[in-house]
Amino acid sequence: MSNLDDIRRKFYDNSDPLALDSSSTSGAGGSTAIGPTRSVSGSGSSTAAGSSSRNAPYPNAQNRNYRGGASSSYRGKGRPRQGGASSSSAFASSNDDTLYDDADDGGNGRTGRGGGWNGGGVEGFDYGQALRTQDIADVDMELGARAREGVQAREEEETDVQKLLRAWTNERHAPDVLPTKDELLGSILDEIRRQTNDVNALRAAEDLTEEDHYMMMLVQTEVERMKFVVRSYVRARLYKIEKLAAYILADENKAEMHPRLTTAELRHAQAYGGLLKGHFDATVLNHLPESQRGMDDEVPMVPNMITEPHKDKPVFFHALEDCGQIRLPDGSGYLVQKGSIHLMRYRTIEHLLLRDEIELV
């Protein structure tokens, strides 16, 4: 029964059960106040493990080597309030005490710095003077380095759910297929599985109060909503991949596009491309004379037969870091400060999105 009590306490203690509603408000700001944060997906140290399994399909999620395996908080935000540094979850094989100690040190160190960069803008940097006297390139380099620091710090402090929501909105707004985030997806799927198992285990308990029932319903609703987000993310990617199947499979784009897809997605793209081509062959091309059977005609003043991603689409984006000067198509520079929102062609800000310095809204 102690297992079930632990689960119950875990569900009750976490003060905001519906991550979707509260994550945007009490995100990084709230967590620096509480104390050291533990990110379930792990920060720089585990990305090495993450990137090696990057191309593995999702079924390997359970074998994935990431720090969150022993986390007692299913959102990675709160620390266990039962006291004691180690995870007290009955399901955890808590041989990760040393990792938690590291996270403590990292967290404490970060809180100090967190206060510094949380204030808007880069402190002590006079933009006016920079544009007049310093070389633009120098400014860019310094801001670029600070932006990368900011990205790193933000990545370590955010919860999985926030990252998933951001990846989801980005994927829906971008006209191109963005790099896959499959270790993030793997850990989210693991969370979902863990939470459903916990709730199912709790259901078997005999002494459930009415409050317990409501709590379980809330937890299940949250699981359903997270499943919706994952579903929508996967389907958005699949739609774009199918639309750009010919572009992805073309030889000259291989180096750029193939790393952005998971193995399953790549396999699907190849199979779908073949299927579509076969359909065109059977209905049209095989009935035409030999010379007309190509699928890569280049006719002047007519768009290319292979649909390319529409990179001139205007997108709204919100700058999460100071991005410095952006080169606009007519050659002029445009200063983007942290926290500002702009509308630009996707092409001009694509490189910032890939570096995680902006998010599409």
Added chain:
Amino acid sequence: MTSESRQLGDLATQLVTESRRSSATDTLFKYNDPLVRMIIREQRGLEELVNASLRDTEEIDPSQVSPSAIIHQTAIARNKRCLLAYHHHRISFLKDLFWAKGGALSHILSNEEIRANLSPHEVDFLRSYNSLVVEFRSDFTDELDITASVSQPPKDIHALVRVVRDCGVIQTELGTIDFQKGQRFMVRKADVEHLITQGYLEEIQS
């Protein structure tokens, strides 16, 4: 119907207009096989014209291309593009329909109205596409079903539904439920979602 009085590319424009009308009214028309065949025949005719004019100019001056060859070649390219666009449009329509029904292929193919409008190639395409999707889906089915609805996030885990068509005995989390026409049930959304998208159950907004 004399073919002399028709402009080059007229037939192709008709095909494209049909596609436009189809997306405007959101219905799938019958596969216009006769029109497609006429265009293909026109293509062959054009190809012969081009070859003939290239042969003629070759004798005179190999580096020049006669204007009529250019015109015919442009017409060939345009016709081909229109043909492919028409087929691609129909395929996208079918794919959207497929995903809207939650990936239930048999449901689409048994629907007489739709089935009557498809060409056999399109039916083959749908079947192969279905097996592609099933394979992709199998990566996720442990946790979630990616073909379920993505139109709006779920606010509640339970839904009040009314049975519109008999679906027989269905296994749910709360046990086996026998759905008879006209009855109302409070069930978990996840269990009955596929029935709602296929039209057997109707969700009651309360």
